[in-house]
Amino acid sequence: GDSVTQMEGPVTLSEEAFLTINCTYTATGYPSLFWYVQYPGEGLQLLLKATKADDKGSNKGFEATYRKETTSFHLEKGSVQVSDSAVYFCALRATNDYKLSFGAGTTVTVRA
Amino acid sequence: EAGVAQSPRYKIIEKRQSVAFWCNPISGHATLYWYQQILGQGPKLLIQFQNNGVVDDSQLPKDRFSAERLKGVDSTLKIQPAKLEDSAVYLCASSLVAKGYNEQFFGPGTRLTVL
Numbered sequence: 133g134d135s136v137t138q139m140e141g142p143v144t145l146s147e148e149a150f151l152t153i154n155c156t157y158t159a160t161g162y163p164s165l166f167w168y169v170q171y172p173g174e175g176l177q178l179l180l181k182a183t184k185a186d187d188k189g190s191n192k193g194f195e196a197t198y199r200k201e202t203t204s205f206h207l208e209k210g211s212v213q214v215s216d217s218a219v220y221f222c223a224l225r226a227t228n229d230y231k232l233s234f235g236a237g238t239t240v241t242v243r244a
Numbered sequence: 245e246a247g248v249a250q251s252p253r254y255k256i257i258e259k260r261q262s263v264a265f266w267c268n269p270i271s272g273h274a275t276l277y278w279y280q281q282i283l284g285q286g287p288k289l290l291i292q293f294q295n296n297g298v299v300d301d302s303q304l305p306k307d308r309f310s311a312e313r314l315k316g317v318d319s320t321l322k323i324q325p326a327k328l329e330d331s332a333v334y335l336c337a338s339s340l341v342a343k344g345y346n347e348q349f350f351g352p353g354t355r356l357t358v359l
Contacts (some may be wrong), residue, residue, distance in 0.1 A: 173352070175349075175353060176287070176337075177350070178347050178348075221287075230299075234287050236284060236285050237285075237286055
């Protein structure tokens with residue numbers, strides 16, 4: 133079945149450091165790929181998405197590129213802030229489906 | 245615009261007891277989802293409603309879990325009787341429609357602890 137594997141955490145960074153969270157997927161066809169973020173005490177929020185190969189999703193300084201050849205959708209941010217401390221989830225939605233399959237989540241803590 | 249509301253935010257019960265969670269989706273959203281998020285794992289879909297009908301409940305443990313969405317708006321998820329392994333955060337989400345790309349908006353969740 134469809135599945136998502138993402139980098140284990142927790143990840144602790146200093147402010148202004150570069151962040152990468154790896155995500156790879158297994159799916160048939162051409163799934164849509166998502167990154168969700170969960171800030172402390174809040175619900176999951178969509179951070180960015182990509183619906184076809186080579187698409188780049190971006191939001192709030194975060195970027196991820198849909199790489200079909202490596203079945204990856206790694207999340208990157210060039211300079212993190214304390215406010216980026218959260219749990220990040222990679223997810224996919226299979227072609228012609230509605231269900232989201234989530235990775236286990238990566239906890240990111242940014243220190244001032 | 246008000247987001248997805250859930251209550252209670254926290255619940256502690258003993259095993260074999262019953263518990264119910266409530267969700268109020270974003271106004272106008274036809275599709276409602278319940279997810280279970282066990283500590284250290286990503287959310288797993290339990291059940292999806294389209295208006296007041298069930299679209300998918302294939303991963304709902306029907307011997308102990310039940311859910312309803314009367315009048316196609318609010319929804320309740322019930323566990324009876326609870327087991328230790330039901331300890332998790334229960335997330336409710338809603339979207340305009342199910343097909344195609346429609347962003348799912350999540351509530352803050354209900355954290356259930358079963359002792």
